Amino acid sequence: MADKVMPGPVNEDRCIxxxxxxxxxxxxxxxxxxxxxxxxxxxxxxxxxxxxxRAQSVKAGTARLLWASxxxxxxxxxxxxYTVDVRYYYYITADAFxxxxxxxxxxxxxxxxxxxxxxGSEGSAKVFSSQMGESSPCGDGLPTAVVETVDPIILNMKxxxxxxxxxxxxxxxxxxxxxxxxxxxxICFGGEEHRLYVTLGQxxxxxxxxxxxxxxxxxDYCMPEKECTCGDFPVEDPCEAFRQVKFPVNEFFPPxxxxxxxxxxxxxxx
Numbered sequence: 001m002a003d004k005v006m007p008g009p010v011n012e013d014r015c016i017x018x019x020x021x022x023x024x025x026x027x028x029x030x031x032x033x034x035x036x037x038x039x040x041x042x043x044x045x046x047x048x049x050x051x052x053x054r055a056q057s058v059k060a061g062t063a064r065l066l067w068a069s070x071x072x073x074x075x076x077x078x079x080x081x082y083t084v085d086v087r088y089y090y091y092i093t094a095d096a097f098x099x100x101x102x103x104x105x106x107x108x109x110x111x112x113x114x115x116x117x118x119x120g121s122e123g124s125a126k127v128f129s130s131q132m133g134e135s136s137p138c139g140d141g142l143p144t145a146v147v148e149t150v151d152p153i154i155l156n157m158k159x160x161x162x163x164x165x166x167x168x169x170x171x172x173x174x175x176x177x178x179x180x181x182x183x184x185x186x187i188c189f190g191g192e193e194h195r196l197y198v199t200l201g202q203x204x205x206x207x208x209x210x211x212x213x214x215x216x217x218x219x220d221y222c223m224p225e226k227e228c229t230c231g232d233f234p235v236e237d238p239c240e241a242f243r244q245v246k247f248p249v250n251e252f253f254p255p256x257x258x259x260x261x262x263x264x265x266x267x268x269x270x
Contacts, residue, residue: 016217023213028143029118030207035200036155037112042092042196043172044108045185051106052159053193054098060157061093061105063200065149067178072145072208075117082120084145084206088112089179092198094157109179109187110198111172120208127211149204156199162192 044052052058067089075081090110095103120143172189180187 015219017220018218019215020218021213022216023211025144025209026212026214027207027209028121030205031116031118032205033114033116033203035112035114035202035204037152037200037202038156039158039197040090040110040112040200042094042108042110042198043187043189044106044192044196045183046188047185048096048106048108049188049192051096051098051104052196055096055159055194056099057097058106058157058159058196059095059097059103060154060198061095063093063110063152063154063198064091065089065151066091066182067176068147068149069176070145070147072120072142074142080119080122081117082143082145082208084116084118084147084208086114086116086147086204086206088114088149088202089176090152090200091182092154092196094196094198106196107183108196109172109175109183110200112200112202114204116206118206118208121210123210143208143210146207146209147204148206149202152203153201154198155201158197160195160197162195 065088069087069089071085073083073085075083088111090112091107092110093105093107096106097103122141123143124141126141175187
């Protein structure tokens with residue numbers, strides 16, 4: 001009896017049981033980028049701005065991605081291509097030094113706009129689904145843009161007098177409610193003496209995809225092999241449960257590298 005086919009690489013001698021048509025999203029085009037965003041203005045909270053106006057210097061803290069708004073529009077005179085405009089909203093923290101006192105943590109909002117042009121093919125069909133409600137279309141002919149990203153890396157931060165600011169900072173006209181809720185105080189957009197600028201390193205992957213039908217080979221139904229369990233030891237015996245726990249070696253001896261493999265001392269391939 002031939003071995004059962006499991007998810008993963010398949011040998012050529014495996015017999016395909018049938019071909020099935022599935023509905024899924026097909027990626028038509030994608031790109032990855034590593035952006036170095038220089039001198040991005042930080043709009044502090046009102047309390048933080050009062051500290052920044054009295055600060056003599058600042059030290060970089062952390063940067064956290066709060067939200068990304070994505071817009072897709074067709075490119076004129078270039079059929080099948082689309083612009084993907086992404087606006088990233090960041091939560092920036094820093095340590096502000098006022099005189100000889102201990103540094104004060106300040107926080108603010110930074111915004112970065114990015115554009116990519118990708119091929120997304122053409123489609124004008126309107127899709128109706130029972131899950132969307134009666135007579136409610138869930139498609140407008142545009143491909144779906146997906147943006148994958150991680151929290152940025154702060155590369156530099158500086159404090160500048162307003163009179164020394166050489167470039168124009170475009171005002172932020174609209175802030176999503178998800179971003180506003182991350183700040184406990186009102187964000188200050190003007191009337192300051194000092195301005196805070198940050199340089200970020202941002203990794204991102206952008207792709208365009210559409211709903212489509214694909215013909216796929218089927219080997220068998222994918223049935224779970226592992227049984228559901230609450231543990232391999234009696235819950236009523238806490239000492240026995242503790243004996244089953246592996247000793248956390250890495251908590252006492254930090255590994256030299258991080259990898260997916262489980263080495264005897266946290267190393268790779270041990």
